[in-house]
Amino acid sequence: MQKSNSKAEKAFINGKLFTVDEKMPYAEAVITRNNRIFFVGSTEQARHYITPQTEVIDLKGKLMLPGFIDNHVHFINGGFYLLGVNLRHTKSTDEFKQTLKNFVSQNRGKWITGGDWDHEAWERNELPVKEWIDGFTEDTPVLINRFDAHMALANSLALKLAGISKDTPDPEGGLIVKDKITGEPTGILKDNAIGLVNAVRPKPGKVDYEMALKAALDEAKKHGFTSVQDITFPDDFRTYQKFEKEGRLTCRIYTRLPIAECECLIRSGIKCNFGSEKLKIGSLKAFADGSLGSSTALFFEPYNQDTSTHGLAMDILTDGRLKNWALVSDRAGLQLSIHAIGDKANSLILDIFEEVVKSNPPWDRRFRIEHAQHVRKEDLRRFAGMNVIASVQPYHLIDDGCWAEKRIGAERLKTAYQFKSFIDSGIKVCFGSDWSVAPLDPLMGIYAAVTRRTLDGMRPEGWIPQEKISVEEAIRSYTINNAYASFEEDIKGSIEEGKLADLVVLSKDILSIDPSEIKDVRVEMTVFDGNVIYEA
Numbered sequence: 001m002q003k004s005n006s007k008a009e010k011a012f013i014n015g016k017l018f019t020v021d022e023k024m025p026y027a028e029a030v031i032t033r034n035n036r037i038f039f040v041g042s043t044e045q046a047r048h049y050i051t052p053q054t055e056v057i058d059l060k061g062k063l064m065l066p067g068f069i070d071n072h073v074h075f076i077n078g079g080f081y082l083l084g085v086n087l088r089h090t091k092s093t094d095e096f097k098q099t100l101k102n103f104v105s106q107n108r109g110k111w112i113t114g115g116d117w118d119h120e121a122w123e124r125n126e127l128p129v130k131e132w133i134d135g136f137t138e139d140t141p142v143l144i145n146r147f148d149a150h151m152a153l154a155n156s157l158a159l160k161l162a163g164i165s166k167d168t169p170d171p172e173g174g175l176i177v178k179d180k181i182t183g184e185p186t187g188i189l190k191d192n193a194i195g196l197v198n199a200v201r202p203k204p205g206k207v208d209y210e211m212a213l214k215a216a217l218d219e220a221k222k223h224g225f226t227s228v229q230d231i232t233f234p235d236d237f238r239t240y241q242k243f244e245k246e247g248r249l250t251c252r253i254y255t256r257l258p259i260a261e262c263e264c265l266i267r268s269g270i271k272c273n274f275g276s277e278k279l280k281i282g283s284l285k286a287f288a289d290g291s292l293g294s295s296t297a298l299f300f301e302p303y304n305q306d307t308s309t310h311g312l313a314m315d316i317l318t319d320g321r322l323k324n325w326a327l328v329s330d331r332a333g334l335q336l337s338i339h340a341i342g343d344k345a346n347s348l349i350l351d352i353f354e355e356v357v358k359s360n361p362p363w364d365r366r367f368r369i370e371h372a373q374h375v376r377k378e379d380l381r382r383f384a385g386m387n388v389i390a391s392v393q394p395y396h397l398i399d400d401g402c403w404a405e406k407r408i409g410a411e412r413l414k415t416a417y418q419f420k421s422f423i424d425s426g427i428k429v430c431f432g433s434d435w436s437v438a439p440l441d442p443l444m445g446i447y448a449a450v451t452r453r454t455l456d457g458m459r460p461e462g463w464i465p466q467e468k469i470s471v472e473e474a475i476r477s478y479t480i481n482n483a484y485a486s487f488e489e490d491i492k493g494s495i496e497e498g499k500l501a502d503l504v505v506l507s508k509d510i511l512s513i514d515p516s517e518i519k520d521v522r523v524e525m526t527v528f529d530g531n532v533i534y535e536a
Helices: 075-083 093-106 156-161 194-198 206-222 234-245 259-268 321-331 343-359 377-385 395-400 404-415 419-424 442-451 471-477 480-485 515-520
Strands: 010-013 016-018 029-033 036-041 055-058 063-066 068-073 114-117 143-146 151-154 174-178 185-191 225-231 252-258 279-287 335-340 368-371 389-392 429-431 503-506 523-528 531-535
Touching: 068 389, 068 429, 068 480, 075 114, 075 206, 075 225, 075 234, 114 151, 143 194, 151 194, 156 185, 156 194, 174 194, 185 194, 206 225, 206 234, 206 523, 206 531, 225 480, 225 523, 234 252, 234 279, 252 259, 259 279, 259 321, 279 321, 321 335, 321 343, 335 343, 343 368, 343 377, 377 419, 389 419, 389 480, 395 442, 419 429, 429 442, 429 471, 429 480, 442 471, 442 515, 471 480
Parallel strands: 010 055, 016 063, 068 225, 114 143, 225 252, 252 279, 279 335, 335 368, 368 389, 389 429
Antiparallel strands: 010 029, 029 036, 063 503, 143 151, 151 185, 174 185, 503 523, 523 531
16 A cells, blocks of 8 residues: 555545445445545446546455544643653552653753552552652652553652642542651542642643644544544643644544533633634533542442442533533533432433433434443443443443442442443443553454453453444444534534545454454554555
């Protein structure tokens, strides 16, 4: 396959195309003109349209799919993660400490962020404490997230700069973990407590944001992503606008601003799906609870591992602001996209959605619950009845499955990551990564959804195997279903004439190989807006 950077007419022939178009699920060839798909069909038919000016790319039997779409990323934050310390793959407490120490030695005096550590992968499964790292960070403030971003470790200097001591009360919706004997902070901060330290960190400058976005875009194209649905903040959005204006966006960005920004959008008259084909705005994100790994996901019953807690409801949920924001935002035509992991958090958000439907005029609102990890069977009907999209991240299940049972017990896990039950109930399921919480890799996501084999190798037949789905369903969840979730199914998400020329070619046919091999498949080519932007 020859690489091209021109939008001139291209013909991709002799391939196996899974189009995700019900009218023509399979084809052999596609022709693009400028940034649109002009023809889909057989190679023989395609030859009738090929001229001397057409660039012909022989796929040699390789599988081509619509460009992947990720339903949930922290995109620029992921770019910063690539530029920061990476502790995601440390497998012991010693490796964690040494990796961090090496990074600090090269960045002494600067704020150390990033991290993505996972104590469940270490030999003792215990949470880190500030004493582990204080000895080599006396003059360097550290705030490093657990991979789920709902828990972080701060060193003593960072705690001091934030004014956090044994006498500091927990913020609403957050927890400062303190030693049971001394009462001193251990360095572990959960959910809203992390913000106490973030508030004293120097803000990145414009150049920092641009470097982070460039790193994120490079990572996305390597993995076949031509669109992402981002959790966006104002500085992120300004950077996206700059890149779009300069022609540097190589991925379509569907932005979701914090729900606290709703009044600004309402005053501006912005409604969902506003913007260009490369950058859209009009969706809002909020948190109902924390995460399972941090024991802050909100459940009806207490945790098995710590019966003193049911999890942690976010302050905007408990004080009524989330409900009020949801009502006014929906009335103004803005999409609601709410993080909920525990079964009670999901139920409470469905309650709010029901109030919105009851109070506001009807429209094609496409509610979303982000993660929807633990949902009671009786709440599946409510999902389907209100057309609530289950915006899930399959990689989390093969990670959580290594340790989740000790958190909440085997009985509650029967309703965890219910992908097949969602689909069978008529619920629209869309897939993503939650990058940088998990790898920005759709093939690992597809592998997770169809095999459900946990990362520890202990469940070769799959964790909660009755919830496995087919490869075809998983591909749809990474393409057309995600396009639907952002109101864009008419312009992308499938290989159809007239749609945007966003395509991906894989090294192996994931529709025919053993599903256990999917994790080893790689992207060979990414086509975005009619341009070949990546080739392995």
